[in-house]
Amino acid sequence: MTVIAVFNQKGGVGKTTTTANLAAAMARNGMAPLAIDLDPQAHLTTLSGLKPRVERTVYSFFHSQTPLSELVTELPNQVNLIPAHMELAKVDMLLSQNRRDLRRLKKAMQDEMLAAGGTPVLIDCCPMLGVLSLSALMAADVVLVPVTAEYLAMNGAQQLDQTLNGLTAMGLHRPRKVFINRYQRGHITSEHVAAELAHRYGRDFCRTRVFESQSVMEGSGKNQDVFSYAPDSESAEDFSYLLDELIESQFIRTGH
Ligand SMILES: Nc1ncnc2c1ncn2[C@@H]1O[C@H](COP(=O)(O)OP(=O)(O)OP(=O)(O)O)[C@@H](O)[C@H]1O
Ligand SMILES: [Mg+2]
Structure with a gap:
């Protein structure tokens, strides 16, 4: 199965919204997804109605080597979630940006076979490029990038290209898919941004x-x-279609 980092260095573009709703779409398709909140803002955790103690969150994996599988909570919508805590902000001080530290998340996911047995994994990244996002990009097979329909989106896209090209230069090529979020029918800005992104x-x-x-x-x-x-709602349809497109294009691989 596929490990998907939902990433964009630009803040507020819909990374968390996408993680939550794409995971929900997967759960409805019987795919039993795992979502990992890797953002010190812990918005995905809050959005899921959780307020866990720090030792029950992914911080405990980075700080105390707690196995990831011990940190999973099943949500009422059948999404499995590893929650976050604001203490995660300290991970940038706990770990360095050398390859060994950045590979810890990937290695644990492999050792614990979290993506085995047909489980798709979605990682909700924070809007900064530190240890957390780099660990997510290392652990990921692919990168899904929401971009909002606004003019500054192109600046964000440029930063993103630099980051992903940097990874490719390190021998860590990650296929990516970009989609437009918060699209408004008939709005010139929306049309303009969509055309530029398509190009x-x-x-x-x-x-x-x-x-x-x-x-x-x-x-x-x-x-x-x-x-x-x-x-x-149309929105439920949008996220279903997005999942269908990602599966049809084999960006997300179903099966074992
Ligand atoms: N398609 C949408 N329609 C309406 N509101 C949306 C949509 N997508 C996202 N939002 C809203 O935009 C805001 C930012 O979304 P979200 O928190 O998902 O972005 P983010 O990229 O995760 O932000 P951050 O970079 O801070 O982690 C939220 O209030 C969310 O409800
Ligand atoms: Mg977010």
């Missing part, structure tokens, strides 16, 4: 657009993914 990323740009949606926001406020909060 820039070609086949790596997803056909599926995730629209700006009230259901996404309202669901978040109620600690619910969009499938639980508004199963008949």
